[in-house]
Amino acid sequence: MVTSVDVAKLAKVSRATVSAVINRNRYVSKELEKRVLNAIKKLNYKPNAIARSLKTKYTKTIGLVIPNIGSPFFSFLVEGIESFSNKNGYNIILCNSDENSEKERDILDVLLGKSVDGLIMIPTGSKNKDYIFKNVIKSKKPIVFLDREINGIEADVVVSENIVGAYETTNFLFKNGYKNIAIITHSEDITPGKKRLEGYIKSLKENKIEIKEEYIKSGGFSSKEGYLNCEDIFRESKIKPDSIIVASSHLELIGVLNYLDDHNIKIPKDIGLIGFDDLPWVRYLNPPLTVNTVPMFEMGNKAAELVIDKIESKKHYNNKPNKISFKRKLIIRNSTNIIY
Amino acid sequence: MVTSVDVAKLAKVSRATVSAVINRNRYVSKELEKRVLNAIKKLNYKPNAIARSLKTKYTKTIGLVIPNIGSPFFSFLVEGIESFSNKNGYNIILCNSDENSEKERDILDVLLGKSVDGLIMIPTGSKNKDYIFKNVIKSKKPIVFLDREINGIEADVVVSENIVGAYETTNFLFKNGYKNIAIITHSEDITPGKKRLEGYIKSLKENKIEIKEEYIKSGGFSSKEGYLNCEDIFRESKIKPDSIIVASSHLELIGVLNYLDDHNIKIPKDIGLIGFDDLPWVRYLNPPLTVNTVPMFEMGNKAAELVIDKIESKKHYNNKPNKISFKRKLIIRNSTNIIY
DNA sequence: TAATAGTATGTACACGTTTAGCTACACGAG
DNA sequence: CTCGTGTAGCTAAACGTGTACATACTATTA
Numbered sequence: 001m002v003t004s005v006d007v008a009k010l011a012k013v014s015r016a017t018v019s020a021v022i023n024r025n026r027y028v029s030k031e032l033e034k035r036v037l038n039a040i041k042k043l044n045y046k047p048n049a050i051a052r053s054l055k056t057k058y059t060k061t062i063g064l065v066i067p068n069i070g071s072p073f074f075s076f077l078v079e080g081i082e083s084f085s086n087k088n089g090y091n092i093i094l095c096n097s098d099e100n101s102e103k104e105r106d107i108l109d110v111l112l113g114k115s116v117d118g119l120i121m122i123p124t125g126s127k128n129k130d131y132i133f134k135n136v137i138k139s140k141k142p143i144v145f146l147d148r149e150i151n152g153i154e155a156d157v158v159v160s161e162n163i164v165g166a167y168e169t170t171n172f173l174f175k176n177g178y179k180n181i182a183i184i185t186h187s188e189d190i191t192p193g194k195k196r197l198e199g200y201i202k203s204l205k206e207n208k209i210e211i212k213e214e215y216i217k218s219g220g221f222s223s224k225e226g227y228l229n230c231e232d233i234f235r236e237s238k239i240k241p242d243s244i245i246v247a248s249s250h251l252e253l254i255g256v257l258n259y260l261d262d263h264n265i266k267i268p269k270d271i272g273l274i275g276f277d278d279l280p281w282v283r284y285l286n287p288p289l290t291v292n293t294v295p296m297f298e299m300g301n302k303a304a305e306l307v308i309d310k311i312e313s314k315k316h317y318n319n320k321p322n323k324i325s326f327k328r329k330l331i332i333r334n335s336t337n338i339i340y
Numbered sequence: 341m342v343t344s345v346d347v348a349k350l351a352k353v354s355r356a357t358v359s360a361v362i363n364r365n366r367y368v369s370k371e372l373e374k375r376v377l378n379a380i381k382k383l384n385y386k387p388n389a390i391a392r393s394l395k396t397k398y399t400k401t402i403g404l405v406i407p408n409i410g411s412p413f414f415s416f417l418v419e420g421i422e423s424f425s426n427k428n429g430y431n432i433i434l435c436n437s438d439e440n441s442e443k444e445r446d447i448l449d450v451l452l453g454k455s456v457d458g459l460i461m462i463p464t465g466s467k468n469k470d471y472i473f474k475n476v477i478k479s480k481k482p483i484v485f486l487d488r489e490i491n492g493i494e495a496d497v498v499v500s501e502n503i504v505g506a507y508e509t510t511n512f513l514f515k516n517g518y519k520n521i522a523i524i525t526h527s528e529d530i531t532p533g534k535k536r537l538e539g540y541i542k543s544l545k546e547n548k549i550e551i552k553e554e555y556i557k558s559g560g561f562s563s564k565e566g567y568l569n570c571e572d573i574f575r576e577s578k579i580k581p582d583s584i585i586v587a588s589s590h591l592e593l594i595g596v597l598n599y600l601d602d603h604n605i606k607i608p609k610d611i612g613l614i615g616f617d618d619l620p621w622v623r624y625l626n627p628p629l630t631v632n633t634v635p636m637f638e639m640g641n642k643a644a645e646l647v648i649d650k651i652e653s654k655k656h657y658n659n660k661p662n663k664i665s666f667k668r669k670l671i672i673r674n675s676t677n678i679i680y
Numbered sequence: 681t682a683a684t685a686g687t688a689t690g691t692a693c694a695c696g697t698t699t700a701g702c703t704a705c706a707c708g709a710g
Numbered sequence: 711c712t713c714g715t716g717t718a719g720c721t722a723a724a725c726g727t728g729t730a731c732a733t734a735c736t737a738t739t740a
Contacts, residue, residue, distance in 0.1 A: 004697070005696080007669050015698090015721095016720060020699095025698095025699090026719095027717060028719085029719090034718080047396075048695090048696050048697065049453045050455050051697040052697055053725095054727090056698070064434075068419065075412070075415040076410050078410075078434070079410035082435070082436050091434075091435065092433065092434055093424060094404075109386070110683080114390070175422045185496065280590075281594055285626065343727085345683075353690085354691075355690090356729075360689090368688080385709065388726050390727090391730075395727050397695085676722085
């Protein structure tokens with residue numbers, strides 16, 4: 001391995017001067033600078049980031065803890081995060097928690113041990129609240145929660161307007177004549193799940209529609225769970241739903257599509273369907289899917305901006321945490337009818 | 341920051357003993373071990389991975405260079421990579437090259453500077469061949485090329501059977517009566533692009549169908565480019581195609597769907613369509629899409645397995661590089677007809 | 681009894697950087 | 711001539727680990 005010692009020797013200067021040339025943090029004469037740069041090129045010298053980090057305490061690395069990179073919504077968020085980070089000289093260490101809080105905790109342990117400069121997290125519920133408070137918040141390690149919050153933890157947050165989103169979506173169905181509206185969301189331990197349910201209920205109440213438990217299914221992310229949740233709704237309800245809002249994951253959406261397909265329930269003839277988040281392909285589903293959506297890339301970008309901001313300037317530490325909430329938008333396609 | 345010195349002091353042992361307890365690499369009496377473990381717990385001590393890496397030269401980190409995490413095919417590969425890596429105690433640093441070879445090179449520079457233990461790469465063409473040879477292969481840094489190869493570089497490779505896959509796909513169309521088969525692939529600088537084209541041409545030749553340049557479009561990944569490629573095919577050809585194989589990305593597939601939609605060309609009535617890679621949603625397209633596919637998660641898994649294998653045992657260095665090639669499968673749905 | 685092996689722990693250097701603190705020179709102002 | 715200031719560069723300590731080597735004790739064996 002070629003080190004700054006080798007460069008210093010070849011350029012006939014001290015290691016301090018080599019360091020000064022690389023980091024441009026103090027005066028070096030043109031003459032010496034040239035000699036150093038030539039030596040660097042000649043030896044193909046690359047500074048060792050590990051050694052540097054040991055001294056400076058900065059790794060130029062952000063830890064990213066998400067439930068699952070295979071889920072397209074998350075992968076778009078990650079795209080935004082990576083893009084902003086890369087532009088600003090940061091790398092990201094990507095870890096999947098698989099919606100498992102023990103694994104999530106192990107991941108945090110490893111990331112903190114690796115001295116990441118900051119963290120972006122899509123937490124899987126709030127089970128690790130105490131751990132995070134003790135090891136992250138208290139030690140002033142910058143962290144941004146993305147898409148989901150943890151109640152009772154004061155930290156930067158980038159989310160979307162879930163209550164309003166679900167409220168408007170439900171209202172839209174009601175205005176088009178739907179009365180038996182079912183919803184499939186995340187479990188309530190996950191803030192978007194809780195809030196989307198809240199918006200849904202708010203709308204039903206305002207529209208004086210009875211709230212039926214058998215229309216509300218929460219929990220699950222996979223296609224299989226989507227299938228089963230949908231099955232449960234149809235099995236448990238005396239009056240079958242005339243519409244379903246799938247407000248959790250796209251995999252669950254696919255499970256629902258699967259169930260409807262298997263049972264020859266046609267969209268929108270037999271049932272109205274609305275999803276969350278406008279992935280590139282949902283407009284090519286059969287029929288094109290109406291969705292309530294949010295700019296995913298931008299959300300990821302913002303999360304990275306916040307965390308880097310915090311890493312690089314300490315002024316924020318005494319401020320109130322930032323809370324960025326992205327507006328949601330309803331994109332109307334053909335998976336619902338006007339049925340009154 | 342609490343260090344091993346603090347632990348040693350509290351436990352009244354030397355730092356060597358603390359290190360021995362943590363790494364279990366030499367005998368420590370039960371008595372001392374207990375004292376050390378208690379001190380560790382009491383102080384909430386976490387070994388500093390940076391300092392450890394500086395000494396051991398290992399970071400337990402794998403660098404991952406892919407074109408774009410937002411592309412679902414890649415994100416499934418990454419899911420497989422992350423899963424295997426995590427199980428074996430490795431983290432991954434994720435970097436998007438955006439199919440830009442200069443950016444790719446910068447990324448490699450950074451990753452090597454950060455002393456990743458190994459690399460997994462989906463290269464964006466072969467422009468960085470010399471750089472990779474000089475800085476990775478020659479320095480014996482383990483690397484695995486995934487999905488795409490670089491000609492002339494001897495390294496481990498995990499790919500799929502692209503020639504056979506495209507050959508069988510084209511044959512399938514021919515056997516169902518299609519005669520004017522267009523194809524949209526990656527540029528030829530990307531091995532799957534080259535090979536899929538090869539398989540396509542092989543089939544046409546065997547079936548004695550004229551090869552027409554206006555039916556072959558290569559290059560591009562985005563929806564926009566998919567749209568334009570499709571437009572070009574229709575504009576340039578006197579005899580319009582009766583079928584299209586979209587063998588590049590899903591975004592390009594979406595662009596093609598978009599074009600067909602805009603021009604009211606119905607699938608499969610007016611045109612047959614076959615895609616590559618069976619993402620969860622393609623069977624819910626309108627109509628369900630026939631695809632030629634490969635197990636993505638497993639491919640990612642295998643790539644991680646190979647690179648970790650190489651990192652942890654040096655025996656492979658003198659062996660021939662591993663070349664793993666996954667079989668492809670045609671899943672027939674309703675986006676093609678039998679038209680003879 | 682002396683040699684040997686096994687047990688048990690500590691000392692001190694090394695990894696490759698950054699940087700505080702020091703020296704030293706040149707030049708213009710007072 | 712002295713002082714301050716800007717220029718120029720070096721020495722040496724520090725970051726938090728891992729580990730080679732040294733030390734010392736005990737038990738076994740010939």
